[in-house]
Amino acid sequence: MLQDKVCVITGGSGSIGLATARLFIEQGAKVLLVDLSQAALDSAVADLPSDGVATCVADVGDVAQTRAFVDQAVTRWGRIDVLFCNAGNSGVIGGIEDYPDDGLDNVFRVHVRGAFLGCKYAVPHMNAGGSIIINSSVAGLGGSPGIYAYCTAKHAQIGLMRSLAKELAAKRIRVNSLHPGPIDNAFQTHIEDSFSPLMGGGDATALMNSMIPMGRHGQPLEIAKAALFLASDMSSFTTGSMLVADGGFTA
Numbered sequence: 001m002l003q004d005k006v007c008v009i010t011g012g013s014g015s016i017g018l019a020t021a022r023l024f025i026e027q028g029a030k031v032l033l034v035d036l037s038q039a040a041l042d043s044a045v046a047d048l049p050s051d052g053v054a055t056c057v058a059d060v061g062d063v064a065q066t067r068a069f070v071d072q073a074v075t076r077w078g079r080i081d082v083l084f085c086n087a088g089n090s091g092v093i094g095g096i097e098d099y100p101d102d103g104l105d106n107v108f109r110v111h112v113r114g115a116f117l118g119c120k121y122a123v124p125h126m127n128a129g130g131s132i133i134i135n136s137s138v139a140g141l142g143g144s145p146g147i148y149a150y151c152t153a154k155h156a157q158i159g160l161m162r163s164l165a166k167e168l169a170a171k172r173i174r175v176n177s178l179h180p181g182p183i184d185n186a187f188q189t190h191i192e193d194s195f196s197p198l199m200g201g202g203d204a205t206a207l208m209n210s211m212i213p214m215g216r217h218g219q220p221l222e223i224a225k226a227a228l229f230l231a232s233d234m235s236s237f238t239t240g241s242m243l244v245a246d247g248g249f250t251a
């Protein structure tokens with residue numbers, strides 16, 4: 001479904017990013033994985049085929065480093081077909097009265113500024129048929145007490161996606177957001193472990209499962225498959241949309 005497509009995945013050595021890279025490569029794509037640590041990237045790509053895979057250390061919140069990873073993909077493969085803005089951090093979790101004054105800054109820097117810069121510098125190298133996917137969350141569709149930075153940033157990504165979709169439709173570049181529910185990985189476990197004390201010591205993971213109609217967390221591969229739909233021509237008339245993959249959590 002992605003034969004010879006050039007795909008850039010930020011947060012590429014993380015759980016969802018790497019699952020997506022693996023699936024995209026299986027589908028014929030060339031993939032550049034972008035993340036903060038070369039050691040983590042090396043270990044992430046260790047069991048991927050070396051042909052058609054590259055890595056780049058970059059902080060998505062930094063202009064020069066964003067330009068560098070875009071340049072790397074373009075120098076190597078001549079263009080970008082798919083940009084998956086997936087890098088993420090969870091930020092502080094806690095009540096509003098004690099929430100740090102600068103608690104939003106680092107989270108916005110990664111999710112909002114990072115996605116904005118990635119799009120700004122990748123778009124000039126994208127052609128008709130291109131696809132941008134912004135990995136938001138169910139946290140972008142509703143509030144959660146104490147998750148102020150993350151929820152607000154994930155909502156903000158939708159505004160970016162919608163505005164870009166309208167501008168870039170004329171170039172036939174599609175822009176959509178993806179909204180995973182709770183995933184069975186370290187990122188979500190950290191959020192749930194931090195959230196449990198706010199519930200008076202209850203088990204946030206068990207509570208979450210009880211709130212998901214399918215009764216379980218998702219797997220990274222299930223999000224990768226949703227990303228594949230948005231990346232490929234299977235979604236050729238889909239732009240400005242929000243694809244939810246959450247086991248019915250927000251139904």
Ligand SMILES: NC(=O)c1ccc[n+]([C@@H]2O[C@H](COP(=O)([O-])OP(=O)(O)OC[C@H]3O[C@@H](n4cnc5c(N)ncnc54)[C@H](O)[C@@H]3O)[C@@H](O)[C@H]2O)c1
Pocket residue numbers: 010011012013014015016017034035036058059060061086087088089110114135136137138179180181182183184185187188
């Ligand atoms: N895990 C979940 O339950 C869940 C649910 C909904 C949405 N998401 C979103 O999915 C995306 C991927 O998360 P994940 O679950 O794979 O977690 P993860 O921690 O495994 O992956 C996130 C990756 O982003 C990288 N990253 C963080 N800051 C960066 C920066 N400034 N520049 C470049 N890379 C940076 C991290 O190093 C990490 O490898 C995130 O945007 C997250 O908000 C996750």
